[in-house]
Amino acid sequence: MNNFHYHNPTHIVFGKxxxxxxxxxxxxxxxxxxxxxxxxxKKNGVYDQVAAALKGRIAxxxxxxxxxxxxxxxxxxxxLIKDKKIDFILAVGGGSVIDGSKFIAAAACYNGEPWDILAxxxxxxxxxxxxxxxxxxxxxxxxxxNSVISRKSSDEKLxxxxxxxxxxxxxxxxxxxxxxxxxxxxxxxxxxxxxxxEQYATYSVETPLxxxxxxxxxxxxxxxxxxxxxxxxxxxxxxxxxxxTTQALNGLINCGVVQDWATHMIGHELxxxxxxxxxxxxxxxxxxxxxxxxxxxxxxxxxxxxxVWNIKSGSSKEKAQAAIDATVKFFHSVKMPTTLxxxxxxxxxxxxxxxxxxxxxxxxxxxxxxxxxxxxxILTLCL
Amino acid sequence: MNNFHYHNPTHIVFGKxxxxxxxxxxxxxxxxxxxxxxxxxKKNGVYDQVAAALKGRIAxxxxxxxxxxxxxxxxxxxxLIKDKKIDFILAVGGGSVIDGSKFIAAAACYNGEPWDILAxxxxxxxxxxxxxxxxxxxxxxxxxxNSVISRKSSDEKLxxxxxxxxxxxxxxxxxxxxxxxxxxxxxxxxxxxxxxxEQYATYSVETPLxxxxxxxxxxxxxxxxxxxxxxxxxxxxxxxxxxxTTQALNGLINCGVVQDWATHMIGHELxxxxxxxxxxxxxxxxxxxxxxxxxxxxxxxxxxxxxVWNIKSGSSKEKAQAAIDATVKFFHSVKMPTTLxxxxxxxxxxxxxxxxxxxxxxxxxxxxxxxxxxxxxILTLCL
Numbered sequence: 144m145n146n147f148h149y150h151n152p153t154h155i156v157f158g159k160x161x162x163x164x165x166x167x168x169x170x171x172x173x174x175x176x177x178x179x180x181x182x183x184x185k186k187n188g189v190y191d192q193v194a195a196a197l198k199g200r201i202a203x204x205x206x207x208x209x210x211x212x213x214x215x216x217x218x219x220x221x222x223l224i225k226d227k228k229i230d231f232i233l234a235v236g237g238g239s240v241i242d243g244s245k246f247i248a249a250a251a252c253y254n255g256e257p258w259d260i261l262a263x264x265x266x267x268x269x270x271x272x273x274x275x276x277x278x279x280x281x282x283x284x285x286x287x288x289n290s291v292i293s294r295k296s297s298d299e300k301l302x303x304x305x306x307x308x309x310x311x312x313x314x315x316x317x318x319x320x321x322x323x324x325x326x327x328x329x330x331x332x333x334x335x336x337x338x339x340x341e342q343y344a345t346y347s348v349e350t351p352l353x354x355x356x357x358x359x360x361x362x363x364x365x366x367x368x369x370x371x372x373x374x375x376x377x378x379x380x381x382x383x384x385x386x387x388t389t390q391a392l393n394g395l396i397n398c399g400v401v402q403d404w405a406t407h408m409i410g411h412e413l414x415x416x417x418x419x420x421x422x423x424x425x426x427x428x429x430x431x432x433x434x435x436x437x438x439x440x441x442x443x444x445x446x447x448x449x450x451v452w453n454i455k456s457g458s459s460k461e462k463a464q465a466a467i468d469a470t471v472k473f474f475h476s477v478k479m480p481t482t483l484x485x486x487x488x489x490x491x492x493x494x495x496x497x498x499x500x501x502x503x504x505x506x507x508x509x510x511x512x513x514x515x516x517x518x519x520x521i522l523t524l525c526l
Numbered sequence: 527m528n529n530f531h532y533h534n535p536t537h538i539v540f541g542k543x544x545x546x547x548x549x550x551x552x553x554x555x556x557x558x559x560x561x562x563x564x565x566x567x568k569k570n571g572v573y574d575q576v577a578a579a580l581k582g583r584i585a586x587x588x589x590x591x592x593x594x595x596x597x598x599x600x601x602x603x604x605x606l607i608k609d610k611k612i613d614f615i616l617a618v619g620g621g622s623v624i625d626g627s628k629f630i631a632a633a634a635c636y637n638g639e640p641w642d643i644l645a646x647x648x649x650x651x652x653x654x655x656x657x658x659x660x661x662x663x664x665x666x667x668x669x670x671x672n673s674v675i676s677r678k679s680s681d682e683k684l685x686x687x688x689x690x691x692x693x694x695x696x697x698x699x700x701x702x703x704x705x706x707x708x709x710x711x712x713x714x715x716x717x718x719x720x721x722x723x724e725q726y727a728t729y730s731v732e733t734p735l736x737x738x739x740x741x742x743x744x745x746x747x748x749x750x751x752x753x754x755x756x757x758x759x760x761x762x763x764x765x766x767x768x769x770x771t772t773q774a775l776n777g778l779i780n781c782g783v784v785q786d787w788a789t790h791m792i793g794h795e796l797x798x799x800x801x802x803x804x805x806x807x808x809x810x811x812x813x814x815x816x817x818x819x820x821x822x823x824x825x826x827x828x829x830x831x832x833x834v835w836n837i838k839s840g841s842s843k844e845k846a847q848a849a850i851d852a853t854v855k856f857f858h859s860v861k862m863p864t865t866l867x868x869x870x871x872x873x874x875x876x877x878x879x880x881x882x883x884x885x886x887x888x889x890x891x892x893x894x895x896x897x898x899x900x901x902x903x904i905l906t907l908c909l
Contacts, residue, residue, distance in 0.1 A: 144765040146541025151534070157782065158529025349762040351749055352769050355742030363735040379732040382527040382782070386735050395778075398769070399540065 144350050144399040151394050153286045154312040157386070159378070161316050162189065162276055165196035165233075168312045169274060173231035174202045176224055178244045180236045182206065187322035189278055193235055203227050208236065211414060211421070212243030214258060214294040220247045221257070224271070232271050234310075237279025237327075238421075245290040245308040248273045260303050261292055267305035275310045278319040280385040281331035281422065283338060283392025285313035293415065300415040315389065317381035325372060329477045330422035331384070332368050335391040336361055336473075337425040341404050342397040344433065344443045345509040350400045357396045358450050360387050365451065368477050405507035406432050409518055412496040417488055426479045427486075431525035433467045435517065439510055483526050493522045527733050527782040534777050536669045537695040540769070542761070544699050545572070548579035548616075551657055551695045556614035557585045559607055561627045563619045565589060570705040572661055576618055586610050591619065594797060594804070595626030597641060597677040603630045604640070607654070615654050617693075620662025620710075621717075621804075628673040628691040631656045643686050644675055650688035658693045661702040663768040664714035664805065666721060666775025668696035676798065683798040698772065700764035708755060712860045713805035714767070715751050718774040719744055719856075720789060720808040727816065727826045728784040728892040740779045741833050743770050748834065751860050788890035789815050792901055795879040800871055809862045810869075814908035816850045818900065822893055866909050876905045 156164060169175060177193065184190040194201070205220045223229075224247065234244035248270040250257035259265035277285045284290065288309045293300040320328070343357040364387050370380035390396070409432070410424030419427075433440060441463045448454035448466030457465065474481050483493070500515035507513040513521070539547060552558060560576065567573040577584070588603045606612075607630065617627035631653040633640035642648035660668045667673065671692045676683045703711070726740040747770050753763035773779070792815070793807030802810075816823060824846045831837035831849030840848065857864050866876070883898035890896035896904070 144541075144762055144769075146544065148537065148539055150537035154531065154533035156531055158527075161529065350766070352742055352746040352766055352773065355745060356739055356773075359735055359738030359742050362738055366734055379527055383733070383735055386527075386781070390735065390739075399765070 145348055145401070147399045149394055149398050150306070151286060151309065153310050153393075155286060155315060155389070156312060157315045158382075159316060159318055161314050162192040163196050165193060165276070165314065166198070166200070168314075169197075169200070169231055169233070173272075174227070174229050175200055175231045175233050176220070176227070176229040177201045177204045178208060178220060178232060178234050178236075178240060178247065179204075179206050180208045180240045183322070184235055184278060187278070187319065189235060189276065189319055193233070193276060201233070202229060208240045208243040210239050211291075211293045211300065212239045212246070214246075214261075214292050215296070217243050217247050217250065217292065218257070221250045224251045230271060232273045233276070234273060235276040235278065237277070238282030238284050241275050241277070241284040241310070242282070242290040242292065244273055244275070245270075245284070245288075246292050246303070247271075248308055249303075249305060258294065261301035262299075264303075267303070267307045270305065270307040273308065273310050275313040276319075277313055277315050277385070279323060279327055279331065280315075280320060280388035281327075281334040283335070283389055285310060285315065286389050286393040289392070291411070298415050300411040302411075315385050317378060317385045320381050320385065321374070321376050325374065325478070326420075328371055328374070329479055330420050331388055332364055332371065332477050333426050333474060333479050334422040335388040336364055337406060337422070337429055338391040339396065340429065341406060342400055342402050344440050344447060345401040345403050346439065347442060348399070348401055350398075353396055353398055353400050354446065358447075360391050360396070361451050363387050365473060372477060401509050403509045405513050408505065408507050409496065409521065412499055413488075416495050417486060417492070419486060423480065423486070426474045426481050427483055427525050428521065430467055430471050430481055431521045433470075434524050435521045436508065436513075437463060439512075483522070490523065490526060493519065493526075496522060528731055528784070530782045532777055532781050533689070534669060534692065536693050536776075538669060538698060538772070539695060540698045541765075542699060542701055544697050545575040545659055546579050548576060548659070548697065549581070549583070551697075552580075552583070552614055552616070556655075557610070557612050558583055558614045558616050559603070559610070559612040560584045560587045561591060561603060561615060561617045561619075561623060561630065562587075562589050563591045563593075563623045566705070567618055567661060570661070570702065572618060572659065572702055576616070576659060584616070585612060591623045591626040593622050594674075594676045594683065595622045595629070597629075597644075597675050598679070600626050600630050600633065600675065601640070604633045607634045613654060615656045616659070617656060618659040618661065620660070621665030621667045624658050624660070624667045624693070625665070625673040625675065627656055627658070628653075628667070628671075629675050629686070630654075631691055632686075632688060641677065644684035645682075647686075650686070650690045653688065653690040656691065656693050658696040659702075660696055660698050660768070662706060662710055662714065663698075663703060663771040664710075664717040666718070666772055668693060668698065669772050669776040672775070674794070681798050683794040685794075698768050700761060700768050703764050703768065704757070704759050708757065708861070709803075711754055711757070712862055713803050714771055715747055715754065715860050716809050716857060716862050717805040718771040719747055720805070720812055721774040722779065723812065724786050724789060725780040725783055727823050727830065728786050729822065730825060731782070731784055733781075733783050736779055736781055736783050737829065741830075743774050743779070744834050746770050748856060755860060784892045786892045788896050791888065791890050792879065792904065795882055796871075799878050800869060800875070802869060806863065806869070809857045809864050810866055810908045811904065813850055813854050813864055814904045816853075817907050818904045819891065819896075820846060822895075866905070873906065873909060876902065879905060
């Protein structure tokens with residue numbers, strides 16, 4: 144096991160009717176900005192619940208954070224925050240709204256050009272306090288210090304992490320997921336699944352507890368996905384779905400383990416160039432990357448096969464290969480496409496992504512053995 | 527799934543040579559008291575590591591926190607803290623030292639008689655900040671707000687919980703466990719196992735992720751216990767052991783589930799009256815309580831049988847019974863006795879415990895169906 148730090152100060156408030164407790168979670172002297180997305184919270188009743196809970200305490204609203212939140216949009220919010228002297232951000236929405244709000248919280252306190260936080264690793268020395276009401280379980284951003292922001296002017300999608308942007312609290316009411324369209328539920332399931340795999344399907348440094356905690360999340364996702372997708376207001380299935388997505392990326396299962404994240408890095412470029420949803424990009428890249436890196440990931444993939452997909456026979460290599468096939472089958476079972484062809488992306492199109500990795504000189508993977516050349520080979524396996 | 531709050535602000539610093547980072551974890555302006563136990567940290571080198579890391583920053587030391595820490599001893603430390611105007615507690619030791627230090631941290635800021643925190647649920651409105659260096663993995667106290675304190679003058683052992691006494695940080699260096707005697711290692715394994723069971727072997731409110739996270743801990747404990755007990759400085763086994771004991775009682779696996787804790791409440795009285803170590807008392811009570819409550823716990827015990835003890839055949843009731851037998855066998859495999867007879871405690875002795883429950887009118891268990899009468903029946907099954 145590797146040495147690690149684990150420190151997650153986010154206060155989770157989980158369950159039915161918990162939005163009503165919002166007023167107790169934000170200090171009374173705070174001037175609040177409510178940040179949300181395209182307005183779905185006005186249709187599904189969440190906006191009304193938030194407004195009722197805070198009884199006139201919202202100083203200003205900022206709507207319009209888009210999927211794959213844009214730097215340009217976030218900077219409009221920063222201007223508003225500075226103009227109105229806001230000192231608390233309440234983000235109500237899914238991963239994009241919360242990621243955007245984290246960047247806004249950091250950018251509002253940043254000396255210099257905030258894009259540097261993303262592009263140059265500029266240190267976030269302070270951030271506005273942030274609370275969230277999660278309405279789309281998927282990314283785990285409600286309980287971590289991660290954020291991913293896109294920039295329209297340069298077709299870029301970049302991530303940052305800071306201990307300063309962990310939400311002070313996150314309200315997770317599974318009933319808010321009832322109104323989600325099927326493709327967003329499917330995306331959430333696949334997103335959480337792949338998050339776990341980035342922290343699991345590498346090589347072992349003997350972390351049996353963390354391995355089993357990771358398997359706990361994916362076994363549960365597999366068990367409940369059918370019930371979640373029926374959209375039949377199945378509370379317990381929704382609750383487990385929400386808690387799985389949070390546990391998939393809150394720092395717990397990566398304690399002391401070796402991580403990968405190459406699938407995410409390549410997937411981000413598919414989103415940046417071709418507009419795929421985050422989870423859609425992951426479901427394409429993961430199987431191709433696993434096939435390409437089979438020799439390096441074989442032991443863990445075989446363990447995944449045994450403990451999640453119930454593959455009991457065959458050699459370690461055969462189990463690993465069967466685990467890849469079973470994972471693809473699982474993605475298909477939730478109606479998630481797994482090839483570039485499904486989105487009409489051709490071999491020629493791949494070159495855009497390859498060129499970007501070549502220009503940046505990025506090296507990926509737990510063995511740091513994936514250069515632009517391997518990205519090309521991997522994406523060719525994803526056609 | 528039940529509604530829940532999860533909020534654990536403790537910063538875990540885990541791994542080899544991490545005690546050397548102590549100075550960075552305590553603000554430079556703090557006046558530190560070092561609290562420890564019977565002096566084992568002077569023999570195993572931990573005291574020297576702490577002193578070297580803090581380079582003369584320790585203002586005062588308080589040694590002599592005993593196993594099952596006494597209120598009387600803790601109050602001596604409180605007096606010292608007030609006399610010396612101390613504002614940071616560094617607890618170096620096992621569960622007793624840390625539990626004692628939590629009570630000291632709260633008592634030092636309490637208006638009124640501090641025993642009321644334990645006996646009357648007196649509210650802890652403030653506590654001194656506390657950091658820990660764990661040297662005996664078992665209770666999970668290094669990452670929670672729990673503390674159990676005994677009072678010599680009245681043969682009582684009582685618990686309190688407060689969000690104010692979570693350690694600000696806990697350093698977990700698995701190498702500190704190398705010098706532990708076998709019976710303390712055994713106690714730690716059993717303690718963590720029973721902690722998980724108090725939060726698992728009840729009835730289901732459909733929490734499949736939490737169930738699997740709980741099983742992850744006990745499966746890992748079972749897997750590594752043999753290696754831990756060989757005392758062969760097996761780093762990875764020790765590291766998993768330490769992390770299991772922390773994860774067994776840091777608030778994670780009890781999110782949204784139904785809990786029991788009757789085994790602990792009865793066990794505390796065995797410790798108070800007969801001086802058994804905490805884990806020794808738990809290993810006696812748990813099997814008796816499970817046999818007595820089989821009808822209520824059958825589904826979860828059968829699941830334990832299937833997923834931990836690999837019991838695949840038989841009815842649900844048969845699997846549950848076999849799971850109890852397998853658990854007893856596991857306790858025996860780590861050389862832990864499981865009957866009152868092993869400690870020469872007789873049927874007549876039991877009456878002391880029964881009388882106390884009768885006097886207090888305590889009702890226990892997830893169904894609140896265990897009165898002093900059932901305590902008597904359960905302890906009779908433990909003879």
